Amino acid sequence: MNDTTAGGDVRLTGISKTYANSFTAVHPLDLTVPQGAFFALLGASGCGKTTTLRMIAGLEDPSTGAIFLGDRDVTRLPPHKRPVNTVFQSYALFPHLTIHENVAFGLRRRGIKSVKKQVGDMLDLVELGDFAQRKPHQLSGGQQQRVAVARALINHPQVLLLDEPLGALDLKLRRQMQLELKRIQTEVGITFVHVTHDQEEAMTMADTVAVMNGGRVEQLGAPADLYENPRTTFVANFLGTSNLIEAEVVSQGGGEVAVSVAGAVLRLPAARCATAPVTGGRVLAGVRPEKISLVHADGAGAVGEGRNRFTGTIAAAGFIGVSTQYIVETPGGPAMEVYVQNIERDSRLVPGAEVVVHWNPEHTFGLDAAQSVSAGTVTDAGVETSATAGPAVPATATPVVPAAAGEAP
Structure with a gap:
């Protein structure tokens, strides 16, 4: 894949990950996620999508290549110094804190004392304004997921990373939350990078989908284009x-x-x-x-x-x-x-x-x-992952989407 688009919110240049046992999880990858996009990394277990996300977050060190957020090289920065936040499948809410205090946690860590309005606005965004004084165990799985998103967004990250955030929900709730996440992303205009193995989830929410297979991007494009014009049998079947x-x-x-x-x-x-x-x-x-x-x-x-x-x-x-x-x-x-x-x-x-x-x-x-x-x-x-005898087909250029401002924490 040879994507030379510059100026994107997230830019990966020659990124790869090989572990000590010589297993290559991600082959050298060039990828640009435009500012303000809802971008999905889609693939089966073991395809390299989560490893790619973890390298963007700083939770994994790349073996080769560089990671840029805007024009800033963050390849060697620790996670807490990167303008990104991550929402995991487990949500990782503090069970002893109220919903208000869970969402306020990041602001308080930064020494911000007056948080009431910001927390209130964020809970309204995720439609949980009436639940501020409840504890996590008093909420449904979908509500907890929205709290996790609110807690991540209140720091105004440049990029929000979502690692299988809907995986623990039942089918009906998962479909409802797909629409909710897309609504939230549209309202805040922050770049979302979403990892999932669920094809429907990726196509419902994302502006752009990168289909990964064997540590490579098989094809990249708008959901409808990938579906109507697959370039490999893997994409056609997956x-x-x-x-x-x-x-x-x-x-x-x-x-x-x-x-x-x-x-x-x-x-x-x-x-x-x-x-x-x-x-x-x-x-x-x-x-x-x-x-x-x-x-x-x-x-x-x-x-x-x-x-x-x-x-x-x-x-x-x-x-x-x-x-x-x-x-x-x-x-x-x-x-x-x-x-x-x-x-x-x-x-x-x-x-x-x-x-x-x-x-x-x-x-x-x-x-x-x-x-x-x-x-x-x-x-x-x-x-089944073996689409061809050789390397995957190079992905197409990233489509342009409207820009959106992101503020580093």
Whole structure:
């Protein structure tokens, strides 16, 4: 990754971390987090995201490289001298102190005696103004998490680091807190760097996501761009689900690539190919399950011309409320996953039924066929990480986001 953008709130230059046992947790990494951004480091356990965060915080010393906050080199500064604060999954609140005193703690350590208004304003920001005199054990997990954020923000750090802060919450509360954290970040305008293994969490909150794998950044960009235009099979599979179909390139032209698989010809936009296709070469044609339509074979004649299509047989179906998830065996290779919204359900779409799967060619993307098709998928052993035989694809340039002022503690 070669990002030379300057002037960002957080800038990592050639940062790496290798431990005494020769294990490299983070390979040399250049990364710029723009001022005022909500930035997510996303990846499976052991990918290097937490180690990267800890190096920014000063809790780990980098083996190589430099860390800049603004124009200031903080690589060798101890944690307490860096203009950053960290919120951990455990929250680390003082159980014997009231919520007011927990939030005021950082100010009192700095010798500030008049803290009432600042603490009150911060509790109002996290919508806990009525809970100031309670103790942490009297609050829910989500409320405790907001107290931890308020305690970190009251020192006006230049950067707020969040290390899996929602990991201890149940699903419904976690989704609620995702929106709350995004609201808080938007209101205060401070740079947030958030570490998570949860794809939905990263895409819901972050302006920019860096997908990490094996100590490297696989791809960096806005959530929608990563989802719609993955550059590696790891990103395609780790961010949601992808159907990846190995095919032969048969022709190119007019901004379109035609590929052949099991006698069927599929088309995809040349602009959505992560690697330059070569006629006669192999490519992985990818399509997301929710982009695919499914009709019973009796209705095949209604499928419009120009659609990518396969005939197949439903192998399994699962009703999950808002949609039904189908597994369809096709001659194109691995079974295809198809998600159909439960609007007008066709009672004939059951296991064993002959069907046609079809989709708009514009919804197809292309990847290098030399990669592992299973990279990024979750198995009983964890997440498959081997996307390619070589190093990860370099990340793209960091998008520009509005600036926001940060004040060092």
